[in-house]
Amino acid sequence: MASGGQKVVLITGCSSGIGLRIAVLLAKDEKRRYHVIATMRDLKKKDKLVEAAGDAFGKTLTLEALDVCSDESVRQCINRVKDRHIDILINNAGVGLLGPVESISIDQMKRVFETNFFGTVRMIKEVMPDMKKRRSGHIVVMSSVMGMQGVVFNDVYTASKFAIEGFCESMAVQLLKFNVKLSLIEPGPVHTEFESKMMDDVAKMDFPGTDPDTVRYFKDVYMPSSIDIFEAMGQMPEDIAKCTKKVIESTSPRFRNLTNSLYTPIVAMKYADETGGLSVHTFYNLLFNFGSLMHITMSILKCLTCSCLRRRTISPD
Numbered sequence: 001m002a003s004g005g006q007k008v009v010l011i012t013g014c015s016s017g018i019g020l021r022i023a024v025l026l027a028k029d030e031k032r033r034y035h036v037i038a039t040m041r042d043l044k045k046k047d048k049l050v051e052a053a054g055d056a057f058g059k060t061l062t063l064e065a066l067d068v069c070s071d072e073s074v075r076q077c078i079n080r081v082k083d084r085h086i087d088i089l090i091n092n093a094g095v096g097l098l099g100p101v102e103s104i105s106i107d108q109m110k111r112v113f114e115t116n117f118f119g120t121v122r123m124i125k126e127v128m129p130d131m132k133k134r135r136s137g138h139i140v141v142m143s144s145v146m147g148m149q150g151v152v153f154n155d156v157y158t159a160s161k162f163a164i165e166g167f168c169e170s171m172a173v174q175l176l177k178f179n180v181k182l183s184l185i186e187p188g189p190v191h192t193e194f195e196s197k198m199m200d201d202v203a204k205m206d207f208p209g210t211d212p213d214t215v216r217y218f219k220d221v222y223m224p225s226s227i228d229i230f231e232a233m234g235q236m237p238e239d240i241a242k243c244t245k246k247v248i249e250s251t252s253p254r255f256r257n258l259t260n261s262l263y264t265p266i267v268a269m270k271y272a273d274e275t276g277g278l279s280v281h282t283f284y285n286l287l288f289n290f291g292s293l294m295h296i297t298m299s300i301l302k303c304l305t306c307s308c309l310r311r312r313t314i315s316p317d
């Protein structure tokens with residue numbers, strides 16, 4: 001368990017991707033400032049984390065079972081923590097969902113909200129009261145650029161991240177009164193199993209109840225552009241881990257933390273025109289009029305991201 005002066009950090013969804021990388025980076029901190037409680041819903045998936053943690057496993061990193069969709073699992077896990085004392089809670093567990101809304105059942109949509117929205121809220125409800133009592137703590141939420149800007153054919157995933165953004169934006173004000181910090185991390189595309197799971201799901205889709213034009217726009221227009229975007233803009237989970245470490249080590253952490261400066265112009269558009277017209281029409285043109293020129297579009301985006309805009313993001317280095 002945590003030795004004197006170490007901060008206790010509990011992270012959800014550490015079986016792969018961003019959660020795994022944050023857990024390992026913090027557990028291997030040179031100054032041994034953290035005791036990481038890395039959690040995952042299925043401990044049979046622990047091998048990748050255990051291997052990546054190396055010597056830190058069993059020392060600065062311990063493993064616990066936690067399913068963010070289960071009240072009982074969350075309560076049991078937090079009750080096992082000494083004095084229920086968690087200094088930093090990192091809500092990372094999440095699932096994606098891609099495709100035309102007509103092809104997706106309400107049950108599939110609910111599963112996404114159960115994990116991304118209610119899973120995060122369940123964690124915060126369990127951990128926050130102790131933080132408020134102690135007048136200290138930091139809650140970090142792995143949101144997404146899709147929590148700030150909608151992206152076509154990601155309607156439900158985007159909605160789940162918007163929901164958590166609204167929740168956190170409201171909570172942050174109250175928490176400030178109790179000296180508890182709340183930060184959102186806003187990654188763009190990241191190369192993790194999230195990407196491969198979505199590709200696998202799309203390959204299996206048979207688009208029930210969806211008209212042929214919509215299927216064509218999804219498969220032949222959106223998917224190739226999305227693959228281009230992942231290639232051009234994709235970050236590695238290690239980058240997001242470094243950004244997250246910077247945020248928790250900052251003396252006055254920002255509320256929103258973009259990790260990818262290439263996204264700054266896209267987010268800026270939203271705030272430049274509050275009617276939403278600029279964003280909707282720019283996205284329409286990027287996808288349907290310049291989709292085939294996505295490589296060039298990406299270069300323009302890179303160009304637009306001048307140094308003054310870069311300052312608005314948190315760089316991994």
Ligand SMILES: NC(=O)C1=CN([C@@H]2O[C@H](COP(=O)(O)OP(=O)(O)OC[C@H]3O[C@@H](n4cnc5c(N)ncnc54)[C@H](OP(=O)(O)O)[C@@H]3O)[C@@H](O)[C@H]2O)C=CC1
Binds near residue numbers: 017041094115145186
């Ligand atoms: N990759 C990307 O492009 C981006 C990802 N994000 C966000 O980052 C976070 C991490 O995703 P990423 O690392 O990319 O994807 P991964 O699929 O690699 O990791 C997701 C993690 O969440 C876990 N998880 C899913 N459901 C539950 C649950 N009910 N209880 C506990 N854990 C659960 C998964 O566990 P299991 O192995 O058991 O399924 C896995 O460990 C997510 O919130 C995602 O929305 C944000 C922006 C971009």
Ligand SMILES: CC1=C(/C=C/C(C)=C/C=C/C(C)=C/C=O)C(C)(C)CCC1
Binds near residue numbers: 187189225229266
């Ligand atoms: C920017 C952009 C596009 C795609 C963005 C994508 C694919 C973002 C993925 C973000 C992820 C995976 C976030 C996870 O939380 C389009 C619609 C192709 C064209 C218009 C510009």
